[in-house]
Amino acid sequence: MSERVYIFDTTLRDGEQSPGCSMTTPEKLTMARKLVDMGVDLLEAGFPIASAGDYEAVREVSREFPEARVAALARTVPKDIERALDALDKAKNPRLHCFIATSEIHLKYKLNKTEDEVLEAAVKGIEQARKHVDDVEFSAEDGTRTNLDYLRRISKAAVDAGATTINIPDTVGFMVPEEYAQMIAAIVAEVGDRAIVSVHTHDDLGLAVANAMAAVSAGARQIECTINGIGERAGNCSLEECAVIMKVRADHVPFHTNIKTELLYPASQLLASMITFGPQPNKAIVGANAFAHEAGIHQDGYLKNPLCYEIMPPELVGVPASNLVLGKHSGRHALNDRVKDLGYEELSRDQLNRLYDAFTTLADNRKGLTNSDIISLLNQLQIQERGARQEVEALAPGA
Numbered sequence: 525m526s527e528r529v530y531i532f533d534t535t536l537r538d539g540e541q542s543p544g545c546s547m548t549t550p551e552k553l554t555m556a557r558k559l560v561d562m563g564v565d566l567l568e569a570g571f572p573i574a575s576a577g578d579y580e581a582v583r584e585v586s587r588e589f590p591e592a593r594v595a596a597l598a599r600t601v602p603k604d605i606e607r608a609l610d611a612l613d614k615a616k617n618p619r620l621h622c623f624i625a626t627s628e629i630h631l632k633y634k635l636n637k638t639e640d641e642v643l644e645a646a647v648k649g650i651e652q653a654r655k656h657v658d659d660v661e662f663s664a665e666d667g668t669r670t671n672l673d674y675l676r677r678i679s680k681a682a683v684d685a686g687a688t689t690i691n692i693p694d695t696v697g698f699m700v701p702e703e704y705a706q707m708i709a710a711i712v713a714e715v716g717d718r719a720i721v722s723v724h725t726h727d728d729l730g731l732a733v734a735n736a737m738a739a740v741s742a743g744a745r746q747i748e749c750t751i752n753g754i755g756e757r758a759g760n761c762s763l764e765e766c767a768v769i770m771k772v773r774a775d776h777v778p779f780h781t782n783i784k785t786e787l788l789y790p791a792s793q794l795l796a797s798m799i800t801f802g803p804q805p806n807k808a809i810v811g812a813n814a815f816a817h818e819a820g821i822h823q824d825g826y827l828k829n830p831l832c833y834e835i836m837p838p839e840l841v842g843v844p845a846s847n848l849v850l851g852k853h854s855g856r857h858a859l860n861d862r863v864k865d866l867g868y869e870e871l872s873r874d875q876l877n878r879l880y881d882a883f884t885t886l887a888d889n890r891k892g893l894t895n896s897d898i899i900s901l902l903n904q905l906q907i908q909e910r911g912a913r914q915e916v917e918a919l920a921p922g923a
């Protein structure tokens with residue numbers, strides 16, 4: 525059996541904090557449901573000191589998903605850690621994720637602190653968190669532009685203080701794979717089996733996924749990533765790409781995750797329906813063209829045997845084999861079949877009726893509806909149901 529790699533999803537934190545990606549708490553809860561069903565190991569739900577919305581999201585995700593491991597972000601300062609711990613107080617499996625910058629440029633211009641002062645702040649923050657939770661992650665922000673000796677020293681001090689995961693973020697997306705792998709190998713050697721080494725990569729040079737994969741080969745066992753690769757600037761490491769690489773290229777990347785890959789496309793579409801943009805059409809795994817064949821020679825080869833031009837079946841990632849357009853003359857039965865093909869749970873009669881009403885209203889004004897349209901309608905239905913449930917709970921006596 526290959527070794528397990530943990531998937532730490534930060535769609536609701538690093539993803540959500542980027543332009544055009546903000547989500548309401550009900551939307552975060554709907555997205556969290558999909559991520560939990562998909563099998564992510566950790567859900568980072570927000571940065572509680574940053575806003576009331578982030579605080580509420582961490583609380584609500586912890587309350588609604590007691591089975592999940594929920595993470596909240598904090599700087600290594602007492603008031604941040606207190607606020608994050610407070611937001612996590614209903615979580616059954618909380619993780620406190622604290623960070624401080626470690627690179628020379630951040631120390632000099634942003635923090636105006638010495639290396640020793642930063643190390644002391646990190647140790648104090650971790651010790652404060654460990655008094656309340658067992659699971660503490662420490663991130664050395666801008667770790668990849670940090671002097672390696674200091675990075676080793678602060679990683680060891682963090683583990684001595686009680687951190688159970690050490691994350692080395694490529695905050696500015698500057699690494700190339702070989703270089704990142706060497707750095708991660710050095711940190712793995714430093715902390716041994718006392719902590720899991722995690723990677724958090726950004727895509728400024730288009731290398732976030734390649735860097736994460738190289739780091740896993742060098743000993744990292746947690747990847748921090750987001751659906752559709754959303755995140756600061758050019759984005760974070762794409763969850764769907766990492767999960768599928770480990771499945772399709774297990775011969776070269778012999779690791780496994782808990783991700784149910786057939787839920788990747790529905791999750792990608794769900795996210796796209798909540799934020800202001802979807803994946804680019806040529807995005808690997810979940811883009812609209814990822815399984816489309818236009819050129820005559822390709823179509824001919826594909827029809828003779830899909831393997832001529834496809835390295836995986838679309839169903840592996842939840843892209844429905846059929847992308848036939850449904851129109852206003854399509855019945856409930858065809859709609860229900862498509863809902864199942866798209867990886868959604870069986871709808872009740874009442875849910876199907878409501879979906880069908882919305883479907884016919886939209887189809888009346890369009891030539892035909894695609895899978896993305898149907899997914900948007902399903903997502904709207906879920907959000908309306910959640911809103912209605914919350915109103916009922918608020919009206920309940922003693923609520």
Ligand code: KIV
Binds near residue numbers: 538623724
């Ligand atoms: O990119 C980064 O360094 C971060 C940390 C807070 C983990 O998002």
Ligand code: ZN
Binds near residue numbers: 726756
């Ligand atoms: Zn980040």
